[in-house]
Amino acid sequence: MRVLVYGAGQLAQMMYLAGVPLGIDVQAVDVKDDTVVHPVSKRPLEQNLVQAIESSDALTVEFEHVPERLLEQAAKTDKLMPSMDAILVGADRVREKHLLERFSIPNCPHRIVTHLDQLDDCVKTLGDKLIIKASRDGYDGYGQWRLKDASQLESIKDALSGLDLEAVPLVVEKMLQFERELSLIGVRSRSGEIKVYPLAENLHHNGQLHVSVAPASQVSEALAEQAQQIFTTLAEGMQYVGVLAVEMFQCGEELLVNELAPRVHNSGHWSLSGAHTSQFENHLRALVGLPLGDTRALSPSAMINVIGCSTFSRDLLSIPGCHLHWYGKSVREKRKMGHINVTADSYAQLGEKLHKLSGYVP
Ligand code: ADP
Ligand code: MG
Known part of the structure; x- marks a missing residue:
């Protein structure tokens, strides 16, 4: 089986890695010049785009700003998942607000x-x-x-x-005064099966995601229920297929939706270590029509983005439960270079490990 991803960055790379044990071959499209590349080495493959589309079982995206001419070409095949409409919602805040209003989903x-x-x-x-x-x-x-x-x-x-x-x-x-920022990663498969991950709490620095903690602590049953309801309404309403990320603000005991990302998402990277099934594996399963994997968390976990630098000591791997995911990109200011996942037996221990990690990575 084969999945073609528009975009050849870290998300396509992590989808590729998740595909290997499932026997799903993932290829990527560099949307700058329409070449089909290997998602890890980024080397061009033999096939041109038309051939790659024909030989794929599903087409998907790693970012919402794929040129519309490519989305149109992909949508014609009936293999594009999520749909072009869902992708465009993620690329345009006006469409996004209209969708939220249409489904009566609380937003800002x-x-x-x-x-x-x-x-x-x-x-x-x-x-x-x-x-x-x-x-x-x-x-x-x-x-x-x-x-x-x-x-x-x-x-x-x-x-x-x-x-x-x-x-x-x-x-x-x-401008809202919210308690905290939470995100919900969920997945809906071709057959309509839905699963959601526990909520993650997100900390930003200079407008960029810095740390996610999952499951977010102190989430009441009512709040988790609200999140699940929001996801189900959106995913069923759009007949969505694949992973969908919903960024939200918690205001008291109410969740307001801020943004939708029609794809695997940075605030779901913790699932590589902290959940039974990663978001990347579940995205692929959803696309090719396999049963979805368990989305429950295994333990408290966190994800830290490594931004704009590559020269930190890899000795951080001596911290138990720590894993490095390196994207292999050239260094640029504010660029996401990789991330570190860490798991712990308790939130207190997670806090200690995060403190130690802050000594290694800026
Ligand atoms: P993007 O992630 O595409 O840059 P967002 O809409 O998520 O755009 O905004 C970035 C950050 O700005 C949010 O994570 C949040 O911290 C803050 N923010 C966005 N909208 C609001 C709002 N209405 N009230 C308060 N803070 C906001
Ligand atoms: Mg955002």
């Missing part, structure tokens, strides 16, 4: 803005603490502006004046 109070004058109205209705997001091509905190009080409105308008808001509207959200 917001307005869609296509003209800068509408910002005054946003301040009136949402308050003067706002987070303004470009509806497309933003990630890791890029493409966002924060209004801290009304006096900054004019300077923010200046900063935004060059944008074509008719083409790419802004999504303006109320």
Whole structure:
């Protein structure tokens, strides 16, 4: 069996590694030049894209910003999972908000803005603490502006004046005071089977995911139930196939959905060590129609991103339960170079191990 992934980064690499024991061959498409490459070595393979599509049982993506012409070509085959519509929801905050509203899923109070004058109205209705997001091509905190009080409105308008808001509207959200950020990774298979992982708690640094802890501590049954319900509504509503990540804010005992990622997700990497079945394995199982694997956690675990550096001591592997996942990319500032998974017998012990790890990785 074969799965073709659009995108040839670390997520395709980890899907490839998960595919080996299942007998599923994973190939990747470098979307810069449409070449079909090996997901680990990135070397071009013999086949061209058309041949690779024909010889694959399923087509999937490792990021939502795949050029639309490639998505259209893939969608024509009926092998693209998740669907093109689901992928485009992840690539466009306006579509995302419409979807959440359509399924009555609680999300952040917001307005869609296509003209800068509408910002005054946003301040009136949402308050003067706002987070303004470009509806497309933003990630890791890029493409966002924060209004801290009304006096900054004019300077923010200046900063935004060059944008074509008719083409790419802004999504303006109320700045929320939330308890914490949680994410839900779930999977729905071709046959409609659904499983969700325990919630992960995410800590960000400079707009980028830094650490995930899973299962998140102190999750009430009611909260876990809410998360499961949100996932089921979305996955069934979209007839979704594959892993879907849902980023959420916890406000009191309520979950508000912030973002959807129609793919395996950084906040699910802990599952490689901390769960019975990794998100990568479950994504592949879902795509080719195999039964889904157990998503329960094995122990408290954490994932730490290694960002923008490669020169740390690998002696960190002497910490019991520590595993390094290196992506083999050239170093660049703010680039995710790899991650470290660590498991522990208790949250207290997990805390100690994280403390030790912070001495190794910045
Ligand atoms: P991306 O991950 O694509 O950069 P997000 O919408 O997830 O964009 O925003 C990045 C981070 O900014 C979030 O993880 C959260 O910490 C913060 N943030 C986003 N929206 C809000 C909001 N409405 N209120 C408060 N903080 C927010
Ligand atoms: Mg996000």
